[in-house]
Amino acid sequence: MVTETATVPAPAPALPVKTVRVVSRNWGKPNSHTLPSYRDSGGYKLWEKTVKGQGLKPQELIDTVKAAGLRGMGGAGFPTGVKWGFLPKDNPKPRYLVVNGDEGEPGTFKDRYIMELDPHMFIEGCMLSSYAINAHVCYIYLRGEFLFQVKRMEAAIDEARAAGLLGKNILGSGFDLDIHVHRGAGAYICGEETGLIESLEGKKGQPRLKPPFPAVVGVFGCPTIVNNVETLTHVVPIVEMGAEKWKALGKNGAPGTKLYGISGHVNKPGVYELPFGSTMRELLEFAGGVRDGKKLKAIVPGGASCPLLLPDQLDTPLDFDSIKKAGTMLGTACAIVMDESTCMVRAIARLLKFYAHESCGQCTPCREGTHWLAKMLTRIEHGEGREQDLTLIDEVANNIMGNTICALGDAAAMPTISYFKKFRHEFEEHVKTGKCRFGEHEVAPRQVTIGP
Amino acid sequence: MPTLKIDGVEITVPPGTNLVEAAKVAGKDIPIFCYHSHLSIAANCRMCLVHGSQNGRPWPKAMPACQTLVADNMEIDTCSEKTQAVRKGVLEFILINHPLDCPVCDKSGECMLQDNFFEHSNRPSRFHEYKEQKLKTYDIGPQIIYDGERCINCTRCVRFMDEIALDNQLAQINRGDRSVIACAEGKQLDHPYAMNTVDLCPVGALLGKDFRFQKRAWFLQHTDSVCPGCARGCNVVIDSARLENEVYRIKPRDNAAVNGPWMCDDGRWTYHQARERRLTQATVRQDGEHKAVAVDVALRQAATLVRLHLGKPTLAVAVSPHLTSEDLYLAASLQKQLFRASTYAVTGHAPWKGDNFLKVSDRNPNRRGAAAIHDALGLKDVLDGNALLTAVESGKVKALVLIGTELPSADFDRLKAAFSKLDALVVLASEKDAAAQLADVAIPVAAFTEMEGLWVNAFGRVQRVRACVPPKGDAQPAWKALRGLARQLDVNVRQADHRDLVVDLAREVPLFNNLTHESVGAFGVARGAETSAPRKVGEGKLPEDFTLPA
Numbered sequence A: 001m002v003t004e005t006a007t008v009p010a011p012a013p014a015l016p017v018k019t020v021r022v023v024s025r026n027w028g029k030p031n032s033h034t035l036p037s038y039r040d041s042g043g044y045k046l047w048e049k050t051v052k053g054q055g056l057k058p059q060e061l062i063d064t065v066k067a068a069g070l071r072g073m074g075g076a077g078f079p080t081g082v083k084w085g086f087l088p089k090d091n092p093k094p095r096y097l098v099v100n101g102d103e104g105e106p107g108t109f110k111d112r113y114i115m116e117l118d119p120h121m122f123i124e125g126c127m128l129s130s131y132a133i134n135a136h137v138c139y140i141y142l143r144g145e146f147l148f149q150v151k152r153m154e155a156a157i158d159e160a161r162a163a164g165l166l167g168k169n170i171l172g173s174g175f176d177l178d179i180h181v182h183r184g185a186g187a188y189i190c191g192e193e194t195g196l197i198e199s200l201e202g203k204k205g206q207p208r209l210k211p212p213f214p215a216v217v218g219v220f221g222c223p224t225i226v227n228n229v230e231t232l233t234h235v236v237p238i239v240e241m242g243a244e245k246w247k248a249l250g251k252n253g254a255p256g257t258k259l260y261g262i263s264g265h266v267n268k269p270g271v272y273e274l275p276f277g278s279t280m281r282e283l284l285e286f287a288g289g290v291r292d293g294k295k296l297k298a299i300v301p302g303g304a305s306c307p308l309l310l311p312d313q314l315d316t317p318l319d320f321d322s323i324k325k326a327g328t329m330l331g332t333a334c335a336i337v338m339d340e341s342t343c344m345v346r347a348i349a350r351l352l353k354f355y356a357h358e359s360c361g362q363c364t365p366c367r368e369g370t371h372w373l374a375k376m377l378t379r380i381e382h383g384e385g386r387e388q389d390l391t392l393i394d395e396v397a398n399n400i401m402g403n404t405i406c407a408l409g410d411a412a413a414m415p416t417i418s419y420f421k422k423f424r425h426e427f428e429e430h431v432k433t434g435k436c437r438f439g440e441h442e443v444a445p446r447q448v449t450i451g452p
Numbered sequence B: 001m002p003t004l005k006i007d008g009v010e011i012t013v014p015p016g017t018n019l020v021e022a023a024k025v026a027g028k029d030i031p032i033f034c035y036h037s038h039l040s041i042a043a044n045c046r047m048c049l050v051h052g053s054q055n056g057r058p059w060p061k062a063m064p065a066c067q068t069l070v071a072d073n074m075e076i077d078t079c080s081e082k083t084q085a086v087r088k089g090v091l092e093f094i095l096i097n098h099p100l101d102c103p104v105c106d107k108s109g110e111c112m113l114q115d116n117f118f119e120h121s122n123r124p125s126r127f128h129e130y131k132e133q134k135l136k137t138y139d140i141g142p143q144i145i146y147d148g149e150r151c152i153n154c155t156r157c158v159r160f161m162d163e164i165a166l167d168n169q170l171a172q173i174n175r176g177d178r179s180v181i182a183c184a185e186g187k188q189l190d191h192p193y194a195m196n197t198v199d200l201c202p203v204g205a206l207l208g209k210d211f212r213f214q215k216r217a218w219f220l221q222h223t224d225s226v227c228p229g230c231a232r233g234c235n236v237v238i239d240s241a242r243l244e245n246e247v248y249r250i251k252p253r254d255n256a257a258v259n260g261p262w263m264c265d266d267g268r269w270t271y272h273q274a275r276e277r278r279l280t281q282a283t284v285r286q287d288g289e290h291k292a293v294a295v296d297v298a299l300r301q302a303a304t305l306v307r308l309h310l311g312k313p314t315l316a317v318a319v320s321p322h323l324t325s326e327d328l329y330l331a332a333s334l335q336k337q338l339f340r341a342s343t344y345a346v347t348g349h350a351p352w353k354g355d356n357f358l359k360v361s362d363r364n365p366n367r368r369g370a371a372a373i374h375d376a377l378g379l380k381d382v383l384d385g386n387a388l389l390t391a392v393e394s395g396k397v398k399a400l401v402l403i404g405t406e407l408p409s410a411d412f413d414r415l416k417a418a419f420s421k422l423d424a425l426v427v428l429a430s431e432k433d434a435a436a437q438l439a440d441v442a443i444p445v446a447a448f449t450e451m452e453g454l455w456v457n458a459f460g461r462v463q464r465v466r467a468c469v470p471p472k473g474d475a476q477p478a479w480k481a482l483r484g485l486a487r488q489l490d491v492n493v494r495q496a497d498h499r500d501l502v503v504d505l506a507r508e509v510p511l512f513n514n515l516t517h518e519s520v521g522a523f524g525v526a527r528g529a530e531t532s533a534p535r536k537v538g539e540g541k542l543p544e545d546f547t548l549p550a
């Protein structure tokens, strides 16, 4: 058993009343990460029942998840039950469940709390899901920096295995299941599901061409389901309370609950479990409003790759469809709040530096285009912008958009287009005056890479 | 079979065809870099992006033509402004970090990047930042230089090593615009087929040291021919410089029945033997000294030496399986009518270790042709090169006529000892090799880059060798030299020119029945049922100890 405490204090005590604690219900309890504590709150009863064949059958599990309308929480929002249904029926190869715990999207920090504070509920979610899709091996892929979370997950899996909840012939049911934790090396692109699969196979993390999708050809060429940590954790309450009851927890037409993260210029950054479909305004209120009484400037609603949400759009419900209508994306539902002191040119230049650094280098538009944008935007921020750059930003971003193998290219282009469109005057001012009104910054040294 | 429209042209092609190939059927050209018909699809360069529609609904974005397969009711546009705009964007991206050092790049003139840029963009760059600096002139292997700045990261080279050579010597390392191709630490790109990566490289990022800085591509003329390196007879293009009649390079030529688009590295270096160390003048030995003489004088001297032994047990005649079938046919006819030597042999290089890809163990390109001719003309008891050397060493043979000097042993001392037992050694040689140096009379003949004729590969395929440069110095095709020798021995050879020889060969030797040079053509004609197609992508094996986790 690991005795270290989580690096970040549990947010639970500070939560106002309106939250619904479903997947976060054990957070904040003493030793919430241990098996006894999880068992105390009724944990693993569902798994014991299911694996012994006294609960839902695999197809019923899939149907329940489908009926609940659970959608992927990793960023793309693909309906989970539908994805499970894509597994080929007549393929004799083994099937795998792969959990995406890479959590690399800037501003996103929800999965780590699940693993730190309630790893067993997550494991039970993996168990039920593996049972549903008839997988006997489940890989949990965690990002390289998640050293603490890796240890915690491994300890929890060991506990579950020792309690006979994992392994061969679980509780005499004849069902085998084992869960392995695989640690990545800290590359954002290994969060993209096929990049993750390559990395899991021991190769360089570079996304694969699709089709075929992982459900047909995944890890080791076998049918594979890739799901986010949070997605699979939601499976536990869904099966527990039934699709209808779970769905009713949501708001504004969205089903169930959601872990929302919020960071940036707010008073109480953290993760809040709210009814799915709560508005941006509500989330901002939970986070105690904008820091230091400053005025809100813009919000990135769901991880750095999403286009901006402006202060006049605060009443947008944070669910996949409503937020799309507002011209942006839910992404990982972890918002970054920026107040009036933020230089948008500097913000996007910094962001592009990230994407340029993380581009896997496979396809031309992303490999070259992200660096071009990063260099150009940095130059503008440092007062060396040219009149032509103002048309170039859009054109370069649009030449990346939609032309790449994976969505990282889009993830870099979308915010660029959005920041430029919504704050064009700031870019123009930088070019015209050669200055940044938000203050001078150190000029980054020129990077040169030579050597294999 | 799916029917689709490409720029309005309706075509029907087999299912599974990708759009790049389908466009060719419609007479359209979609620009590519990473796509290669003999490698797996990587779709990473994005050069082939095209817009289109399915069932009348436009695709939401441009799709890579190399990865997209044909379907019914598909419409593709390969040249609308929308598609062209995507292409311009991709080319601009590829070039932002490119060093633009075409003036000193050997690929210049045959570079896909130059071609695609001038055809599809030709727009000045709008890039105003500093360029990324990467590995330049990096010694990646014994034969190859790598230039990371020119590399467009198409991974053709990596895929060739993984999928065809089945030896993962290369990988793309680093990320983003720092990406380069490299070998594992302490390893080199030294596979015996590594030079294929140089052919595959669409730009000047991988260059063969052999050709580097030798000749600008636009001075080269290309001749379709066959590699003399082994009995597979890989189809090749021989590149020679027009003005100076010199060969500079051999590259593989795609022939699905023989070598696919590949060849081994050893085959590529064979042109050196035709360029260097050449015998360009006839020599006769006088008082232990080699004296350069006119070919006629040498032929007369040869006739004098041989005449004493005609039809006697002391005469041996040996032909090389590097000669054309026409040469071999004339030699065999003369053996019957003129030499009547008691020892007749087919020599040739000693075998090497073949491999499981292209190389076959016999290093001689026309042994099958020689055997077919000797069978048809009823020559019996034809010895091989080793038996010939043993016969010479035994002292039984007193006069030896070597037509072509490829011998199973290149050991100078052994040959010297053997040939010292002879009274007369007459050789027709293209190289100043041991035999030519030890000969009493040496007559220069054409090398494989200088001869026209037919070879038969190990699988019974008749293929055409072509002259791409004229014979060097006083050299002439072997059959002409033989005819000259016959005349000196008072026998008039009936065939007035090469064409007559081909006609007779085709008439009298069943393997060549009804064949002409034209009907053999650039790709050869299979005689017999043997096939020898090289392996394709996916035909390699997984490591045997691989079991799936279950």
Ligand SMILES: Cc1cc2nc3c(=O)[nH]c(=O)nc-3n(C[C@H](O)[C@H](O)[C@H](O)COP(=O)(O)O)c2cc1C
Pocket: A071, A072, A073, A074, A075, A076, A077, A078, A080, A100, A101, A102, A103, A104, A105, A188, A189, A190, A191, A192, A193, A194, A226, A227, A228, A229, A231, A232, A406, A407, A408, A411
């Ligand atoms: C560049 C990139 C990075 C991604 N990173 C993550 C990640 O860190 N965690 C994650 O769960 N999904 C990530 N995704 C999304 C995955 O590709 C995939 O959609 C997801 O894991 C599917 O699980 P879900 O259906 O449960 O959301 C990323 C996608 C892209 C294109």
Ligand code: SF4
Pocket: A189, A206, A207, A358, A359, A360, A361, A362, A363, A364, A366, A367, A404, A405, A406, A407, A408, A409, A410
């Ligand atoms: S879009 Fe970027 S990260 Fe994705 S495959 Fe292409 S280069 Fe790699």
Ligand code: SF4
Pocket: B150, B151, B152, B153, B154, B155, B156, B157, B158, B181, B197, B200, B201, B202, B203, B205, B206
């Ligand atoms: S070296 Fe040539 S073939 Fe290899 S990736 Fe670079 S451009 Fe492509």
Ligand code: FES
Pocket: B031, B032, B033, B034, B035, B042, B043, B044, B045, B046, B047, B048, B049, B064, B065, B066, B067
């Ligand atoms: S040729 Fe199709 S993407 Fe490279």
